[in-house]
Amino acid sequence: MKSLKENFQKAHIVIIGSGIIGKFNALELSELGFQITIIDPAKLENSSNAALGLLMGNMYQKRKGRSWDLRKQSIELWPKWIAFLQKFNKELNIEKPLIQLTTNEEKFKKLEKFIDKNNDINLRILDKSSVFIKNINKAFQTKNIRGMISFKDGRINATSLLKTLDKSLKHEKIKFLKEEVIKIRKSENHWISTTRNNEDIKSNMVILCNSLKAVDLIKNLSHNVKLKPVLGQAIELDIDEKEVDLLSLPKQFSINGKNIITKSKNKLIIGSTDEYGTEPEENQVEKLTNFLNEKPNWLMKGKISRRWYGIRSRPDGEPSPIMRKIEDGLIICTGFYKNGILLAPACSKWVANEIKNYLS
Numbered sequence: 419m420k421s422l423k424e425n426f427q428k429a430h431i432v433i434i435g436s437g438i439i440g441k442f443n444a445l446e447l448s449e450l451g452f453q454i455t456i457i458d459p460a461k462l463e464n465s466s467n468a469a470l471g472l473l474m475g476n477m478y479q480k481r482k483g484r485s486w487d488l489r490k491q492s493i494e495l496w497p498k499w500i501a502f503l504q505k506f507n508k509e510l511n512i513e514k515p516l517i518q519l520t521t522n523e524e525k526f527k528k529l530e531k532f533i534d535k536n537n538d539i540n541l542r543i544l545d546k547s548s549v550f551i552k553n554i555n556k557a558f559q560t561k562n563i564r565g566m567i568s569f570k571d572g573r574i575n576a577t578s579l580l581k582t583l584d585k586s587l588k589h590e591k592i593k594f595l596k597e598e599v600i601k602i603r604k605s606e607n608h609w610i611s612t613t614r615n616n617e618d619i620k621s622n623m624v625i626l627c628n629s630l631k632a633v634d635l636i637k638n639l640s641h642n643v644k645l646k647p648v649l650g651q652a653i654e655l656d657i658d659e660k661e662v663d664l665l666s667l668p669k670q671f672s673i674n675g676k677n678i679i680t681k682s683k684n685k686l687i688i689g690s691t692d693e694y695g696t697e698p699e700e701n702q703v704e705k706l707t708n709f710l711n712e713k714p715n716w717l718m719k720g721k722i723s724r725r726w727y728g729i730r731s732r733p734d735g736e737p738s739p740i741m742r743k744i745e746d747g748l749i750i751c752t753g754f755y756k757n758g759i760l761l762a763p764a765c766s767k768w769v770a771n772e773i774k775n776y777l778s
């Protein structure tokens with residue numbers, strides 16, 4: 419019987435899809451000694467490149483179940499990932515804290531109850547006496563915004579994260595094929611991934627990290643995976659700096675479910691909407707700025723300088739995400755319709771454990 423190490427060094431793993439999930443899996447498995455090939459035809463046109471990078475883990479109000487377990491594990495794993503990735507980009511960091519705000523009395527009471535019950539020193543209520551809240555209410559010309567602050571949550575710049583991951587993948591000599599996989603099949607003890615150019619890539623294992631398209635590759639196998647496309651949009655707004663002091667606002671926060679990033683003294687980023695489908699609807703962009711009963715003038719006059727969207731996959735009939743062994747040597751990691759950036763460390767850890775068990 420071969421040792422675990424020998425099994426690892428010999429095994430070749432193909433990862434289909436190079437969004438955040440594919441890249442994290444590739445790095446985690448390469449660190450364990452596997453030979454990795456990532457296959458993706460268009461690595462920049464994915465939902466990972468559209469993400470705002472908010473890591474909303476500790477502020478999640480349901481403190482039990484699978485979703486909480488994955489978040490909790492990711493929160494614990496992120497510092498190790500940052501330390502590892504900083505070897506390739508010293509600037510990469512998680513900007514903390516994260517602030518969640520509401521104008522709804524009932525929702526605020528729920529936040530108070532949640533914080534009261536959990537006794538977590540990293541979470542605090544922000545009421546009207548807080549300087550944060552005073553500045554936010556002043557900027558948005560309201561009196562009723564309140565919320566909570568999480569010192570353990572924050573934001574990572576998703577573009578910079580993906581670029582840094584690419585650098586580290588290159589350093590680890592992970593092979594990258596700019597191709598589309600159109601078919602996978604099992605042949606004796608191996609998997610064959612066939613590309614659109616008719617190239618067959620042989621591997622011991624395949625990990626499907628290609629979001630919505632994962633279903634196309636397994637439709638001939640007996641499985642029960644259903645996914646729906648969910649579109650998310652974001653805008654960058656140019657704001658007249660004479661009308662509002664954007665720098666008095668927190669760097670990352672959400673109001674009534676809309677995520678906001680203060681980019682500079684005259685630029686705000688707002689995202690994301692959730693729309694079923696694959697084509698953005700014009701009026702949804704307008705909705706991004708409608709998170710208060712009355713919009714302040716400066717927000718009304720804000721000019722959209724950039725607009726983008728990404729298509730996520732949402733599991734149909736089961737909770738998000740889907741991380742499952744489908745057959746011997748075939749794993750699926752998809753359905754990260756929200757929080758894919760946050761959950762990537764927990765996902766790659768799960769995959770690594772699954773493979774260790776399979777090969778031992």
Ligand SMILES: Cc1cc2nc3c(=O)[nH]c(=O)nc-3n(C[C@H](O)[C@H](O)[C@H](O)COP(=O)(O)OP(=O)(O)OC[C@H]3O[C@@H](n4cnc5c(N)ncnc54)[C@H](O)[C@@H]3O)c2cc1C
Nearest residue numbers: 435437439464465466470471472599650728757758759760
């Ligand atoms: C506007 C917006 C804001 C968001 N904000 C946040 C946020 O603040 N925090 C957060 O945690 N998450 C956020 N998300 C969600 C996050 O972006 C997703 O959960 C995450 O990117 C999913 O990553 P993925 O790797 O599964 O998919 P993707 O990034 O979509 O990657 C899938 C890859 O598979 C490739 N592929 C497809 N078919 C094939 C094939 N046949 N062969 C080879 N390759 C193939 C594609 O080219 C693509 O590169 C946001 C999403 C959007 C759209």
